[in-house]
Amino acid sequence: MAPPPVVTGISPKEGPPGTRVTIRGEFLGASATDLIGLKICGCDCLLSAEWKSKNKIVARSGPCKGRGDIIVTTRSGGEGTSTVQFRGYHESIGPVKESAVWVEEAAPPSVxxxxxxxxxxxxxxxxxxxxxxxxxxxxxxxxxxxxxxxxxxxxxxxxxxxxxxxxxxxxxxxxxxxxxxxxxxxxxxxxxxxEGQLSFLKANTGAVMDQLDRLVLLKNMFEEDQRKNGKEPLPSLQAAIEESITLADSLFSEILSRKENADKTREALSLLTRHKFLFQLPASIDKNIRKKEYDLVVNDYTRVKNLFGNTDVKLFQKILAEIDKKIEDLKEKLHTRMKTMPINVQEQTKYIRLLVSLNWEGDAAWTAITSRKDYLLGLLDKVKDHFKQKEDQENADKGKRKSKAEAEGAGAGGWSGTRAAWCGAACAALASELAALWPLARRYCAGDLAGAPNAPGRHADLKEMIIKAVSLFAEHMRACLMGGSGGAAPGAVDARLVANLRHLREAYDSLLKLDLPSQPLSIVEQVIFEYRVHGMSVFLARALRRVKALPEHEDWKIEEFSDYGAITCLPRLLDTYLSEALSSTHKCVVWGGRREGALLAPGGAPAAALQRHVQHALLAYAAALRGLALTHSDDTDFSNTSLSVALDQRLEEAQPAEGARSWQQRLLIAGANAQYTRRIGLPRIADMFDSYEFPKPTQALQAAREALSSLETTIAETYLEHKGDPLVGTIEPSMYMGRHKIDSDALVDDARPYVYEIINNLIAVHAEVDSVCGPASSRYVRDICETVCEELARLAACAPAPARAAAFRARLEYTLLRLACADHLTRKAENYLVEALAGLPPLTTDEEKKHMDKLVAGFKKRMDLQLASLNCNMETV
Known part of the structure; x- marks a missing residue:
């Protein structure tokens, strides 16, 4: 509902009836048909009103008198108001004043x-x-x-x-x-x-006498005429005239009949000549239709309707009926051609104009728009069906040559050549057809197409048409491009993703040029954004699959000796896979096109997805290392055997092939890989994100550090369980092996053999760990030394109070073990040894102390090589 009209100004402000008044104001009607009432000073002036615009009306004032308002009434806004007034007045009509009324020519009565x-x-x-x-x-x-x-x-x-x-x-x-x-x-x-008329007569005596003479003359002439012709001259005159008519008819009757026939023939020929256009129009219509000169047909038809539309001549009516039949056939032909697709917009607009000019029943422009919309929807479905059928055929052909799984891997997803062609064809179809449909719809809404009704509901319908077409396109593109990663090679995935994005962005740019509403544009923009996110997910998912397949690539060959031990190919492959995924993401999908948002905006879902995928890949790497480290088939039990003897026995029983690794070595290598990745690999991955200007995956890196740290602990515990437990288990049996008894006054000259066995076992463990872990081997040796010290403290606590010589020997043994493991003793291990020594009586005499120092010095000299092997310089990691 429009606002009511308001009159704010008039020109002129006063005048007589018929004054041309220019009325100005606001909301004076949307069109000429919207103006339904105009009163000036109470007089209805609608008949003379000329609507110029919604702010101007020109009209002529009526027979008003005095001041009054100008009231404008419109269909859309109702009766309006006026802020100014018009004054009407009546003028006296003079000899030089133009007037449209009759002026009485009679003389005034009282002159x-x-x-x-x-x-x-x-x-x-x-x-x-x-x-x-x-x-x-x-x-x-x-x-x-x-x-x-x-x-x-x-x-x-x-x-x-x-x-x-x-x-x-x-x-x-x-x-x-x-x-x-x-x-x-x-x-x-x-x-x-x-004085009366007497003075008048005196002044005009000559004129009065002259008039009397004229009257006497007229009387004499009238009497003379009566004597000659009688008192009634008309009957004789009538008889003479009738006689002359009868004589004339008898003389010229034959000539008159021939003249009448000639006049009729002449009239018929004149009629044919004068209306030659009407009689030749049916043949002219057929000829122009064959030549497709429809404008001439419309012009001729309009002209003949204006000239003969209301004729009562039956001949003309018969010809007009024949012409109307031909025009009806032409209407159907034009209507069919207008709906037949494909057709360009210019030709379709021409058919609309022709149908409107021929008074076609219905809204020709709306019919053309709906036909083009239906064609667009059908074209999108046809493109989809065509490429789906082609893809099914390709998969069937590949299935004949390959297994079913290989065929599905090669043809599935959005990276096949068929689906790339599908994307290009659908984008081209949408861009071309909307480029025709939308301008036609805008012209329809603007009223540029003749005969198009200005119905408010049509605007919503047109918008719904565009949204429906774009939504169908988006649905097809999601099914086409986001159906899966497929089995294409990495290079093919990158190339086709870039090509598909180019097709989508070209279609989007074409829609931007059409100045479409924001809603359909946002639908296409969302599809592009989702495809970019999908591409990033595909790259990262591919990296995740390759990381999960790392155990298949592990050959346990040493590629590098780092500060953290022997490193295989796994850390390098992890860097390679993530680098390729981030590089492809940066190259293909990170940079947006026109009016596209940033893909990895902080706090957005894609950035969270990137963090999540990276975390999954890093955790999968930790899980792969865990599987490689903890999976083994070595079930040999060496719980009651010396560890050094067990190692020699294993080497003798099973000589591995060149490059083969024992399970303990694989366990240590996996630990070295985990520690190297935690200390070196993860910071390198963080730098990789910074180089691509991606948000740093802090949470993913922290989760990976925790997983790798937990794996390192698990590997250390597992190694301790399989190496330390057998070593600790041999201490007590070796300690009492041979039933060594000593008198309380006997002189102790050396430690029991179990001490040397412990040292040899530790040297064997140290050698094995050092061969794999290098400087990082200290952790494993420390743990075993701590376990050994704990066992010695337990045995010392459980043993009865020893005699003096036995106590001296026990002190000597603990001292020698402490000396041998000095570089590997933790504070906890030191405490265990201190606890064991605390239960022994102290050395009281200088002789015992000197003897102890002598035995220790002899041990150092005798075991110099072993001590050097066990306590070589190592960095604590």
């Missing part, structure tokens, strides 16, 4: 002396007082005169003449002395008329 003026229209009653009348600016207001004299008049010739009205109207500003002089003039004038 002095009874004389007629020379020109009736030039008559102006003189002032009876003999004074000059005042100008219009001195006149008394007419409205007040009407109120003072409701039934009177100021005209001298009217029956209801009021002298007071006349004086106020013509002499309102005349002085009293002048009015008195005028009164004297009027009295003198009346006295002069009392």
């Amino acid at each position: 002095p002396w009874g004389r007629r003026p020379m020109s009736p229209t030039a008559y102006t009653p003189p002032d009876p007082l003999g004074l000059s009348t005042e100008g219009d600016d001195c006149k008394f207001p007419e409205e007040e005169l009407n109120e003072l004299f409701p039934d009177g008049s100021g005209k001298l010739s009217d029956d209801n003449f009021q002298p007071g009205w006349y004086l106020l109207e013509h002499h309102s500003n005349t002085s009293f002395e002048d009015l008195r002089a005028g009164m004297v003039f009027l009295q003198r004038k009346v006295e002069s008329q009392k």
Whole structure:
């Protein structure tokens, strides 16, 4: 509903009836048909109104008198208001004033002396007082005169003449002395008329005598005519005329009949010549239709309807009926061609104009728009069906040559050549058809297409059409491009993703040029964004699959000796896989096109997906290392055997092939890989994200560090379980092996053999760990030393109070073990040894102390090589 009209200005502001008034204001109607009422001072002026725009109307005032409002009424806004007024007044008609009314030409009845003026229209009653009348600016207001004299008049010739009205109207500003002089003039004038007509005759005696002579002459001539022709001359004259007519008819009857026939023939030929256009129009219509010159047909048809549309001549009606039948056939033909797709917009617009010109029943423009919309939807479905059928055929052909799994891997997903072609064809179809549909729809809404109704509901329908077409396109593209990663090679995936994105962005750019509403544009923009996110997920998912397949690539060959031990190919492959995924993501999908948002905006879902995928890949790497480290088939039990003997026995029983690794070595290598990745690999991955300007995966890196750290602990515990437990298990049996007893006063000269066995076992473990872990081997040796010290403390606590010689020997053994493992003892291990020594009586004499120092020095000299092997310089990691 539009606002009510408001009149804010008029020009001119006053005038007589018929004045051309320009009315200005706001909301004066959306069109000429919207204006349904116009009143000026209460008079209806709609018939003369000319609607110019919603702010201007031109009309002619009616027979109004006085001031009044200008009221405009519209169909859309109702009755309006006026802030200005128009004053109407009536003018007296003079000889030089144009007028559309009849001026009475009869002389006024009360003219002095009874004389007629020379020109009736030039008559102006003189002032009876003999004074000059005042100008219009001195006149008394007419409205007040009407109120003072409701039934009177100021005209001298009217029956209801009021002298007071006349004086106020013509002499309102005349002085009293002048009015008195005028009164004297009027009295003198009346006295002069009392003499009557006698004075008039005296002054005009010659003219009166002349008129009497003329009257006598006329009387004599009339009497002479009666004597000659009688009193009734008309019957004889009528008889003579009738006789002459009868004679003429008898003489010229044959000539007149031939003339009548000739006139009829001439009239028929003249009719054929004059209306040659009508009689030849049916053949002309057929000829122009064959030549596809439809504009000529429309022009001729419009012309003949204007000339003969209301004719009563049956011949003309028959020809018009034949023409109407041909026009109806032409309408159907044009309607069919307008709906038949494909067709360009110019030709379709031409057919719309022709149908409107031919008064086709229905909305031709709307029919054309719906036909083009249906064609677009059908074209998208047809493209989809065509490429789906082609893809199924390709998969069937591949299935004949390969296994079913290989065929599905090669043809599935959005990276096949068929689906890339599908994407390009669908984008081209959408861009081309919307480039035709949307301008046609805009012209329809703007009313540029002749005959298009300005219905508000059509705008919503047109918008819904565009949204439906774009939504169908988006649905097809999601099914085409986001169906899976497929089995294509990495290079093919990158190339086809870039090609598909180019097709989508070209289609999007074409829609931007059409100035479509934001809703359909956002649908296509969302598809592009989702495909970019899908491409990033595909790259990262491919990296995840390759990381999960790392155990298949592990050959346990040492590629590098780092500060953390022997490193195989796994850390390098992890870097390679993630680098390729991030590089492909950066190259293909990170940078957006026109009006596209940032893919990895902070806090967005794609950035979270990137973090999640990277975390999955890193955790999968940790899981792969865990599987490689903890999976083994070595079930040999060496729980009651010396570890060094067990190692020699294993080497003798099973000689591995070149490059083969024992399970313990694989366990240590896996630990070295985990530690190297945690310390070196993860910071390198973080730098990789910074180089591509990606958000750093802090949470993923932290989870990976925790997983790798946990794996390192698990590997250390597992190694301790399989190496330390057998070593610790041999201590107690070896300690009491041989039932060594010593007298309380005997001199101890050496430690028991179990001490040397422990040292040899630790050397064997150290050698194995050092061969794999290098400087990082200290952790494993420390753990085993701590376990050994704990076992010695336990045995010391469980043993009864020893004799003096036995206590000296126990102190010597603990001292030698402490000396041998000095570089590997933790604080906890030191505490265990201190606890074991605390249960022994101290050395009281200098002789015992010197003897102890001698034995320790001899041990150092004798075991120098072993001690050097066990306590070689190692960095604590």
